[in-house]
Amino acid sequence: MEKKLILRGLLAGAAAGLLAFLFARVFAEPQIGKAIDYESGRDAAQAALDKAAGLPAAGADPDLFSRTVQADVGIGAGMIVFGMAMGALFAVAYAVCLGRVGRLRARTLALLVAGGGFLGMYLVPFLKYPANPPAIGHEDTIRARSGLYLIMVLLSVAFLVAAAWLGRRLQPRFGNWNATLLAAGAFVVAIGAVMAILPPLGHLAYNKEHFGNHATETPLPLTDADGRIVYPGFPADVLFSFRCYSVAAQLLLWTAIGLVFAPLAERLLHPRTQAAAPGAAPLPV
Amino acid sequence: MEQGRTIPEGGLTLSSISAPRPAATPVVLPAAKAALWLVGTAVLALVAYYFIGVDQGAVSVFGKDMHIHEFVHDARHFLGFPCH
Numbered sequence: 001m002e003k004k005l006i007l008r009g010l011l012a013g014a015a016a017g018l019l020a021f022l023f024a025r026v027f028a029e030p031q032i033g034k035a036i037d038y039e040s041g042r043d044a045a046q047a048a049l050d051k052a053a054g055l056p057a058a059g060a061d062p063d064l065f066s067r068t069v070q071a072d073v074g075i076g077a078g079m080i081v082f083g084m085a086m087g088a089l090f091a092v093a094y095a096v097c098l099g100r101v102g103r104l105r106a107r108t109l110a111l112l113v114a115g116g117g118f119l120g121m122y123l124v125p126f127l128k129y130p131a132n133p134p135a136i137g138h139e140d141t142i143r144a145r146s147g148l149y150l151i152m153v154l155l156s157v158a159f160l161v162a163a164a165w166l167g168r169r170l171q172p173r174f175g176n177w178n179a180t181l182l183a184a185g186a187f188v189v190a191i192g193a194v195m196a197i198l199p200p201l202g203h204l205a206y207n208k209e210h211f212g213n214h215a216t217e218t219p220l221p222l223t224d225a226d227g228r229i230v231y232p233g234f235p236a237d238v239l240f241s242f243r244c245y246s247v248a249a250q251l252l253l254w255t256a257i258g259l260v261f262a263p264l265a266e267r268l269l270h271p272r273t274q275a276a277a278p279g280a281a282p283l284p285v
Numbered sequence: 286m287e288q289g290r291t292i293p294e295g296g297l298t299l300s301s302i303s304a305p306r307p308a309a310t311p312v313v314l315p316a317a318k319a320a321l322w323l324v325g326t327a328v329l330a331l332v333a334y335y336f337i338g339v340d341q342g343a344v345s346v347f348g349k350d351m352h353i354h355e356f357v358h359d360a361r362h363f364l365g366f367p368c369h
Contacts, residue, residue, distance in 0.1 A: 002319040006326050028363050064355040071359055078337050078360025085333035092327045099313035122365055131365035134358075138369075145367035146343035246363055 001268075006091045008264040009257075013087015016256035017080035020249045024079055028249065029071045031242040032133055036067070038234060039135035045222055045231035053225070083253055090117050090257050094265070101164060102171070103284045106269040107262035114258025120160045122250040125152035128195045131246040135234060136218050138211075141204050148198055155194050163187040338366040 047057055065074060094113045104112070129149050137145065167183035174182065201207070202214040214220070218239065222231035314323075338361060340346060341354035354361070361368050 002314055002322045006322060024360070024363055029359070032359055032362065064352055065358075070355070074356040075359040075363065078357035078364070081333055081357075082337045082360065082364055085330040085337070088326050088330035089334075092323045092330070095314050095319060095323055126365055129365075129367070131362065132368070133362055134368070137367060142367060142369060143343040146339055149365075149367050150339070242363075246365060249363060250365070 002095050004268055005095050005265070006088060008261055008268070009087040009089075009091025009094065010084055011087070012257045012260035012264070013084040013090065014080060015083075015260050016087065016253045017083020019256050020083060020253040021076045021079035023249050023252055024075055024245075025072070027245045028242065029075070031238055031245065032071070033067075034235070034238045035133035035135045035242065038238070042135070042219065042222060042231050049222070049224055049230065079249075079253075083257070086117060086121065086253065087257055087261075089121075090114060090261065093117070094261070097164075098269075101168065102176075105284055106265040110262035110265050111258045114254045114261070116160050116164075117257070118250060118254035120157035121153060122254075123247070124156040124191055125149060126247065128152050128198060129201065130243050132217075133238065133242040136216075136239070138207065138217055140206050141201070141217070144204050144206075145201055148201070151198065152194070156191060159187050159190050162190075337361065338364065342366075342368060 050057060090113060093116070094110065097109060097113060101109070101112075129145070129152060163183040163186060166186055167179050170179035170182055173179075200215045202211070202216045207214070207217060211217075211220075219234045221229040221233045224230050336353055337357055341351050342361075347353070358368070
């Protein structure tokens with residue numbers, strides 16, 4: 001049974017990743033292109049300032065892949081492999097939840113587990129450390145930023161699992177509705193405390209030292225020695241669109257995993273429902 | 286989660302007021318038997334997650350090589366991972 005579930009999870013994940021890739025190719029790539037144009041323009045303006053000040057020019061990174069390959073093939077491979085990885089994790093979580101989280105129908109459980117994946121693996125970490133397009137993010141803080149992001153992912157997932165367990169424990173005493181609300185409330189309080197404790201990216205020691213006291217790493221206007229703006233800050237509309245599409249793509253990915261997996265699991269786990277005699281007790285929700 | 290554990294029927298408030306029905310998700314996977322497949326799958330999935338999202342950034346298993354990072358560059362940004 002577990003092998004069948006994992007195979008279906010991988011299938012659902014691959015289909016979901018393909019959908020998310022198509023979405024990304026149409027909606028995200030133009031925004032990524034604009035962000036890279038901004039970055040190039042800013043680098044050129046910075047180089048001109050450095051030259052005027054008599055500073056040595058910074059060496060450019062060699063391009064291992066052209067933008068075409070990155071935008072057409074690379075993002076596709078990335079989204080599909082990510083989708084399959086999430087589909088596999090989803091199937092594992094689903095298999096563990098089966099029969100252990102209350103009287104749920106196979107397809108309802110599929111949607112709930114997918115919702116949990118969306119929240120824990122992406123949306124809750126995003127609330128603290130949102131997705132950034134190219135041009136945002138200092139190279140020298142990548143270690144700290146990756147560590148903080150992965151801590152958010154790990155704790156979001158761990159607290160979600162703990163909340164599900166807590167809900168089950170409270171259910172006999174408070175009933176389904178109140179136990180669910182209490183568990184959800186406990187999750188919000190716990191993850192909220194973590195978000196309050198973890199530092200904003202702009203407050204990392206390196207950033208404070210080199211860029212001053214700002215909440216994020218989003219580039220501010222570039223000024224010359226006299227304080228005149230020679231290049232604008234990062235365009236707000238591009239940043240908003242990129243993040244909005246990022247959330248939409250993950251929502252699409254997890255919804256697709258849940259909706260593709262649900263009927264497959266239903267057929268696997270309730271094979272008798274098709275031939276159910278009239279008058280038989282209906283399945284739970 | 287011991288092997289073959291099932292939710293006790295008597296412990297549920299719903300089942301005490303309604304007629305007995307077929308269990309919602311009757312299959313409870315015996316944890317010990319399924320563990321190998323479930324843990325193996327989870328580990329492989331996390332390895333894929335790592336290579337898509339993290340490798341050749343903060344930490345790298347291939348040293349200074351940047352091919353994976355550059356190839357999945359756009360996906361890494363778009364999926365919400367920190368990059369550069």
